[in-house]
Amino acid sequence: MESSRLLFVLVFSISLCFYEQAHFRVLGQIYLAPSPAPQGAMPSLNDNSSKSATIFNVLSFGAVGDGITDDTQALKMAWDAACQSELAILLVPKHFTFMVQSMIFTGPCESGVVFMIDGTLMPPDGPNSWPKSNSRRQWLVFYRVNGMSMQGAGLIDGRGEKWWNLPCKPHKGANGTTLPGPCDSPVAMRFFMSSNLTVKGLKVRNSPQFHFRFDNCRDVLIDSLYIKAPSLSPNTDGIHIENSNNVKIYNSVVSNGDDCVSIGAGTFNVDINNITCGPSHGISIGSLGIRNSRACVSNITVTDSVIKHSDNGVRIKTWQGGYGTVSRVTFNNIHMDTVRNPIMIDQYYCQTKGCINQTSAVLISDVLYANIKGTYDVRSPPMHLACSDTVPCTNLTLSGVELLPAQGYSIADPFCWNAYGDLKTLTIPPLFCLLEGIPPMHLPRNEVDQC
Numbered sequence: 001m002e003s004s005r006l007l008f009v010l011v012f013s014i015s016l017c018f019y020e021q022a023h024f025r026v027l028g029q030i031y032l033a034p035s036p037a038p039q040g041a042m043p044s045l046n047d048n049s050s051k052s053a054t055i056f057n058v059l060s061f062g063a064v065g066d067g068i069t070d071d072t073q074a075l076k077m078a079w080d081a082a083c084q085s086e087l088a089i090l091l092v093p094k095h096f097t098f099m100v101q102s103m104i105f106t107g108p109c110e111s112g113v114v115f116m117i118d119g120t121l122m123p124p125d126g127p128n129s130w131p132k133s134n135s136r137r138q139w140l141v142f143y144r145v146n147g148m149s150m151q152g153a154g155l156i157d158g159r160g161e162k163w164w165n166l167p168c169k170p171h172k173g174a175n176g177t178t179l180p181g182p183c184d185s186p187v188a189m190r191f192f193m194s195s196n197l198t199v200k201g202l203k204v205r206n207s208p209q210f211h212f213r214f215d216n217c218r219d220v221l222i223d224s225l226y227i228k229a230p231s232l233s234p235n236t237d238g239i240h241i242e243n244s245n246n247v248k249i250y251n252s253v254v255s256n257g258d259d260c261v262s263i264g265a266g267t268f269n270v271d272i273n274n275i276t277c278g279p280s281h282g283i284s285i286g287s288l289g290i291r292n293s294r295a296c297v298s299n300i301t302v303t304d305s306v307i308k309h310s311d312n313g314v315r316i317k318t319w320q321g322g323y324g325t326v327s328r329v330t331f332n333n334i335h336m337d338t339v340r341n342p343i344m345i346d347q348y349y350c351q352t353k354g355c356i357n358q359t360s361a362v363l364i365s366d367v368l369y370a371n372i373k374g375t376y377d378v379r380s381p382p383m384h385l386a387c388s389d390t391v392p393c394t395n396l397t398l399s400g401v402e403l404l405p406a407q408g409y410s411i412a413d414p415f416c417w418n419a420y421g422d423l424k425t426l427t428i429p430p431l432f433c434l435l436e437g438i439p440p441m442h443l444p445r446n447e448v449d450q451c
């Protein structure tokens with residue numbers, strides 16, 4: 001028997017089995033010949049293929065979708081079935097809310113699964129409802145999944161509030177204290193060691209921690225996401241990327257309590273276009289070089305975007321004592337609206353008191369700031385380029401930078417420390433502190449880790 005037939009028989013018997021077992025509503029059907037698109041599928045997926053997609057609806061696997069029943073097992077079974085099938089659509093149908101525990105969707109799959117979220121997915125409500133045996137660092141994890149497209153008009157609701165208010169979170173203890181101890185909170189959606197992913201059109205809100213984290217991934221397209229959490233929710237980064245390459249983030253809107261997009265070590269070839277951030281902490285490369293680690297980040301482009309009512313605009317932050325390089329970074333055509341530090345390099349990043357001065361640092365070079373216009377919150381200077389004492393920033397280029405105070409007329413002077421580069425046009429306010437050309441005592445090549 002040829003393998004596709006075998007697969008057909010297998011999947012068909014599985015669906016039959018579910019159908020007979022408990023009279024579950026079977027929406028999952030098999031189409032071998034050209035036929036009308038099954039309910040809920042996008043016709044365009046199937047137009048030209050001889051076989052149509054199979055829909056694996058979580059309801060057919062016993063999910064209840066009342067927001068109270070634990071639907072973890074049903075979603076797991078639906079994933080396993082979809083993953084083993086060719087042209088599978090895993091459907092989370094609209095008008096239902098599925099409560100699922102922390103789980104790992106493991107690949108590789110037979111072919112690219114379409115994970116269609118039209119309903120709502122949410123975790124148990126807060127740390128007290130989180131099973132002790134489950135990881136508190138992540139909720140939904142995709143591991144070794146290739147070619148998946150996650151999309152739909154649904155909602156991923158992280159129900160983060162009880163996590164944000166844990167007494168170990170900053171100022172959440174009695175009388176505004178911060179209690180010591182481990183304070184892990186789950187990332188809502190983690191993609192790990194996966195490739196050729198599309199995540200599109202979803203609404204994601206109130207993650208206990210980062211909303212999305214991509215690590216060790218490649219070829220990722222993120223499009224039209226809508227991410228929302230309160231501005232005082234701790235660590236709720238919108239999209240975090242690390243050790244990943246070829247990542248595109250387009251047409252998305254993020255408001256949250258931490259970085260809108262954060263880019264960690266080992267990340268190359270990131271293209272961010274048409275993203276609106278705010279309130280948030282802006283778009284951040286870093287923090288890099290923590291505990292004397294090596295960080296390499298290069299070819300990062302952010303264009304045609306808006307950052308509003310945020311603590312930072314475009315920021316590169318490194319700890320003292322790191323190694324490696326951040327290079328070939330372009331920020332072009334960014335509109336700032338009442339942003340506290342619109343342009344920021346901070347090589348003295350320190351979250352604890354009394355970080356000691358160290359001589360090594362992650363080198364920052366070849367950064368272009370072009371057409372960055374708008375207003376800044378006058379509590380901080382609009383440009384803050386604090387480079388390492390021992391490893392100067394090199395080849396910073398500014399062109400068409402015009403930043404005006406959001407309130408009043410008093411202009412805060414830009415700040416620079418050991419920052420070298422060129423002004424292609426005069427900036428507003430003028431950046432007299434940028435040092436021209438290349439640093440006189442350029443470190444020998446072998447002293448600077450070139451990545």
Ligand SMILES: *[C@@H]1O[C@H](CO)[C@@H](O)[C@H](O)[C@H]1NC(C)=O
Nearest residue numbers: 042043044045046047048049
């Ligand atoms: C189907 O084929 C037609 C003509 O070959 C092409 O124009 C169209 O883009 C194809 N659609 C898909 C979904 O591949």
Ligand SMILES: *[C@@H]1O[C@H](CO)[C@@H](O)[C@H](O)[C@H]1NC(C)=O
Nearest residue numbers: 111112113146147148149196
């Ligand atoms: C990427 O995934 C899509 C399905 O989502 C598939 O059609 C395509 O062939 C994959 N590309 C690569 C390079 O794996």
Ligand SMILES: *[C@@H]1O[C@H](CO)[C@@H](O)[C@H](O)[C@H]1NC(C)=O
Nearest residue numbers: 167173174175176177178179
């Ligand atoms: C909080 O502050 C109040 C009033 O100052 C004090 O009576 C109380 O002991 C403090 N609680 C703790 C846990 O520090």
Ligand SMILES: *[C@@H]1O[C@H](CO)[C@@H](O)[C@H](O)[C@H]1NC(C)=O
Nearest residue numbers: 224225250251252253274275
């Ligand atoms: C930019 O993204 C927004 C939000 O997704 C979208 O409405 C708008 O059409 C996009 N603009 C362009 C030029 O694509």
Ligand SMILES: *[C@@H]1O[C@H](CO)[C@@H](O)[C@H](O)[C@H]1NC(C)=O
Nearest residue numbers: 246247268269270271299301
């Ligand atoms: C830089 O990244 C873009 C994707 O954002 C990619 O198309 C381009 O090839 C990369 N450039 C180099 C030199 O790798």
Ligand SMILES: *[C@@H]1O[C@H](CO)[C@@H](O)[C@H](O)[C@H]1NC(C)=O
Nearest residue numbers: 348354355356357358389417
């Ligand atoms: C670290 O270096 C900075 C800048 O040179 C200096 O202002 C500061 O006092 C130093 N701190 C310590 C702890 O040595």
Ligand SMILES: *[C@@H]1O[C@H](CO)[C@@H](O)[C@H](O)[C@H]1NC(C)=O
Nearest residue numbers: 328329365366367368395397
């Ligand atoms: C300076 O950086 C720009 C990108 O901002 C790059 O195109 C140029 O080649 C760099 N110059 C040198 C001398 O490396």
